[in-house]
Each structure stands twice: as structure tokens, then as C-alpha cells.
Amino acid sequence: MPDLRESIKSGIVTMMREAAFNVPRDVKEALQRAYEIEDNPVAKANLEAILRNIEVSGKTKLPMCQDTGTPTFFIELGEDFPLKSELRPLIEEAVRIATGEIPLRPNAVDPWTYKNSGDNTGRYVPIIHLELVPGSEMKVIYLAKGGGSENTSKLYMLSPVLGLKGIKRAVIDAMVDAGPKPCPPIVVGVGVGGSADMALKLAKKATFRRLDEPNPDPKLAEIEQEMLEKINSLGLGPMGLGGKTYALGVKIEWAHKHPASLPVGINTQCWAFRRSEAVFDSNGNMKLLVPP
């Protein structure tokens, strides 16, 4: 039987490789639809280039985008999964291997000296969000998050009296502020409540829900749809050069909050949505769920 640690390590490398040359199917389909409904020639040319890029990257194994992102992991760890505290060093090693093999651009820089670690690891990097859940499996979501679209993410600590109106206004403000910067079309994640840090984490997590999967709460599903239409009616379009589609989807996650606070986190995710998802069983066998 292959060694558990080795299986997990090579599984993580595979996840990173899959994400480097692919975008999830729902994202591709949404971009295709955006292309079909577009009649602005500049927007159409942008979308055509994006669709062609996805195809070329998949075929030639040239990186989708030259910014190969910050390696980020969201992990649901079953309490009976045989590995726990060894997980971080194992993932770090996988990131080092993937960075050399794929290859990825080294993106981990010391904020004081600006020295690049050279292998995408460093203090708190890869970024790992870990949650303990029942069971013996481990579910991993890997995201290669580009700097351009992370830079336009926002936190609004609103006054609670503003309520839903305030949240909607914040979303619109964030889009106008982002403009062409996050390489639109983007997916917009909105995290409401919790705390400052929680709202931003929920916003990022929200972007992982499939674009064709509405919010399970019908009231929130309606708000997501309304905000998507309003954002696109701004006319910013692909790459902020005008057109029908600036956002491919708006996704909301939420948490209870302090009575005196209304945190709203907004995460902007560029079209180059390099994400993979997999489940590992307790023997280390990996089942890749995304990209299909």
C-alpha cells in the first residue's frame, strides 16, 4: 500500500497542476454565455481572447495567467482522518514541489525586506484555512489567487442602521472602485456579518459555490440575482472597457454578528479562477471533483 503521506502530497501537487491550466466548468460556461450575449465589439474581442486562452492553456500547458497566484487552501478535516498536525508541513512540501515542476511563479515575498522566498512558501504561506468536521475524510479546496483581483477586495464596517441598503450600496461602490483592475469578468463574493476577519473569509469562501447553483436561501438567492443585474448594468464590461458582463455571479455567505457591527467583506475573483477541489479518504486516495 502506498504511503499515506506520499499519496496526500502527490494528490495536492495534482490539484495544483489541474488548477494551473484549467478553470472550473461552470466558469467556462458562464464566460461562453457572456460571449454569446455580447454585442459590443471590444467586449466580444476580450471574451474571445479569454476563451481562447483557456483552451490554449489546457492544450499547451502554458500557465493560464503569468500571475500563478498565492497558494490558498480551504480544508475540511474529518476528525478521524489519520493525519492532523503533520498536514501543514506536508502541504508546504507539495507547494514547493508544484512550484518547481509545473512551474509556478514564486509569489511569496517578505513584506519587510521584499525578499522572495523563491518557492511559494513562507510565514503563513501557503495560506491554510482548516476546519474540523465529523468523519474520516478530508475535503480540500485549492485556490491560486492572483494579486490583481485580491487587491480590489474590500472590507466595509457599516453602521448596523444601514442594513440591507448599506450592504447593497457597499457592493456597488466596491465594483466602481475596482473598475478594470481585477481583470473582469469577475465572480463577486460577499461575506456579511461575523467579524472583520470573518466577513472577508466568508466572502472568499462564497466564490466557491458553483455559478449555476443559487443560494439555498431563496431570499438571498434573490439578492444575489438583483446585485448581479445591477452590477452589470453599470456597463463596465469585460476588462472595464465597456460591455454587458462585468460579473459572472454574485455569491453571498453570512454569519451572525455583534449588535453594534455590520461587517461586509467583498472578494473579487478574476475570470482566471484557478481552483480545484478534491476529497481524500483515510488511505490517502484522492477523488478530484473540480475541475471535472
Next chain:
Amino acid sequence: MAEYRLKTPVSEEDVRKLKVGDIVYLDGIIITGRDQVHRRALELAAKGEKDKVPVDLEGMALYHCGPIVKKIDDEWKIFGFGPTTSARMESVEADFIREFKVRLIIGKGGMFEKTTQGMKEYGAAYLAYPGGTSAVATSAVKRVVDVHWLDLGTPEAMWVVEVENFGPTMVAIDSHGNNLYTDVLSKAKKVAEEIKAKF
């Protein structure tokens, strides 16, 4: 809206024809330059030592790009050739155009008032390359002709690259004072105020 296929170097006349919304494909030589290339070249110009800039930039296309490169058997190969954010070069680009007479600036995310004025005055245009589409850009590369100022590090160095059918790029700032980014954004701001008032 027109579609052009241009070969570098380009003349002022060619550039003056371009209007915002036009689509341009490029052949010939493209030169990369981001933050450090601008800084060093302008420092040399300020000292009256323009001749120390290793490439004649007149009529050339300057690309805001830090490529992913690898040396294989003594030859440089490009694996990533997507655009970087042009806004970082805003404060110096108009001076750069004036000093070196580059005619095309390629990048992503757009540039602002100072550059738009500079382009009008000296005859240059900004071509937007679709952000993130690095694989398509890389497959338009024919070869790396040369590299200068490697001491700045590979992303910041000045790469001289031959391309074929590089694009699509969209004319987002023309030499007549038009800027598609600021037009789109100012309309969006107006619509945003209307939307927000109705919430």
C-alpha cells in the same frame, strides 16, 4: 471600429489613424518595460546619456510585462507573456514617450490623464491586452531576440521579443485625447449613483 495588423516600428501617421475601440494585432519586435526600465531609462535621459539605453525605441511598442522565462540550452524561452498593471507607470509614461518616441504602449487596466495628454501631444496610443490571457500571448512569441538590464531581475529586465499576430489588443487611449477607460468609468459612476439612490 476598425481592425488593423501593424508591424513595428510604426510611424506617427499609423498611430494617428488609430481610434479608441479599434482592434490591433502586432507583428515584429515588442520591448518589455515595467517599473525599473522606466526608472533607469529616464535617469539616463536626465543625465543626457540617452545613447546608453541599449535599444532604439523610436516607433516601438513598449509592453508592460514581466515575462516568465527559463534558459534552456543557452536560449531564453518565454512561458508567461501576459500584461501587468499599467497604472504603476502613470507618473512617468508621458515623459518616457516624449524622450524615446515610443508609439505604442501595451498593458492592462489603463492609464490616466497625464498619459492621455502625452499621447495626444507626442503621437502614441495605448493598447489594452486582455488581462490574464498569458497563454495566448505566449503562443504569439516567435523568439527572444535579446535581453538587456538583466541585473534588474528577469521580470524587470528589458526583453526584446519577436511576435507574430500578437493580440487582440484594443485601442483604449488614442492620440486624439480619447480614453475608453475613463469614459466607461465615468458613465459607470453616474449609473452607480442612480442605482444606489433607489436601494
